[in-house]
Amino acid sequence: METSYPIRLTQQVKAGGCASKLAPGSLRAVLERLPAQHDQNLLVGFDTSDDAGIYLIAPDAALVQTVDFFTPLVDDPFTFGQIAAANALSDVYAMGGRPLTSLAVVCFPQDGDMEILEQIMRGGLNKMSEAECAVAGGHTVRDAEIKFGYAVTGMIDPARVFTNAGAILGDDLILTKAIGTGVITTALKQGRAEPLWVENAIRSMTALNRTAAEVITQVRGVHGMTDITGFGLMGHGREMAMASGVTLEIEVETVPRMDGALEAIRLGAIPAGLLANRDFTECVIAEAPGSHIPDELRTLMFDPQTSGPLLISVAAESAELLRKALRDAGIAAERIGRVAGVYRPESGNPAIVLR
Known part of the structure; x- marks a missing residue:
């Protein structure tokens, strides 16, 4: 505390x-x-x-x-x-x-x-x-x-460098921490955050990604990785998609979120960085046909994170092994989607599809 x-x-x-x-x-x-x-x-x-x-x-x-x-x-x-x-x-x-x-x-x-x-x-x-x-x-x-x-x-090791350009069609996407630090700390600044929200957010932000990285480097099939910080899940996801030439499909309900994150959004605790992230990435994001994503949940996807999670693109056949290894090491990793297609800006394809 x-x-x-x-x-x-x-x-x-x-x-x-x-x-x-x-x-x-x-x-x-x-x-x-x-x-x-x-x-x-x-x-x-x-x-x-x-x-x-x-x-x-x-x-x-x-x-x-x-x-x-x-x-x-x-x-x-x-x-x-x-x-x-x-x-x-x-x-x-x-x-x-x-x-x-x-x-x-x-x-x-x-x-x-x-x-x-x-x-x-x-x-x-x-x-x-x-x-x-x-x-x-x-x-x-x-x-x-x-x-x-x-x-x-x-x-x-120059032969074992993970970049955001390594994602491959068919990969699964794994996230190692919950998101929501931007809206929760904005609520703190506004004097409207519940103490438990802040306590949980601090616990996440002070946790090193060291253990997660050590596990990831030992698992075969990891193709690309980035950490989610100031540009939010959508901004850093956009960078991975464009650098790799792929389309990421994110299953929004599976993205782990901090207690209080959606409540903070409903209170209007929206950091300016979230709005900037939305302006930057909205043009390359689409919702899957038939999707009905609540507005506050969609908003959270753009939230700027501090000391946030790692986003990993890993071969589908290795994804469950990686997730289990991370969880065994105390990392609450979740599969949040997949690399679903090829990204070609000239064709009008989105870089990210939300489902």
């Missing part, structure tokens, strides 16, 4: 967590205008919208690198630091890598309470220690809004 603090961190910022990211459409428009890089050792760069970059340093070894930081989405500083660390580490896990070192990224008011900053950094160090990832240093700047996170470097 959150501890009592004289300053509510969520009241000091306009948007919290991964909901504070730039709108995906705006970011994509900028990235598409940048010149191509020609370095044969850069195995994965920003052009594929993957979770982290991969750089080859030896025939059998590569670096995996990412950076992630954001504004507070909970009021307790220590908890905020834990969530920021877990979220940054997740990008490495999503590629199949092992984190080694990290650098803290800190934006903090000049006249801010240094005890709050200490607790934020203690929380981050707590999760980095759990991940066996050394904090080697960092960088700070003065800023009116608090922001915190990490640049993380890890190692990865």
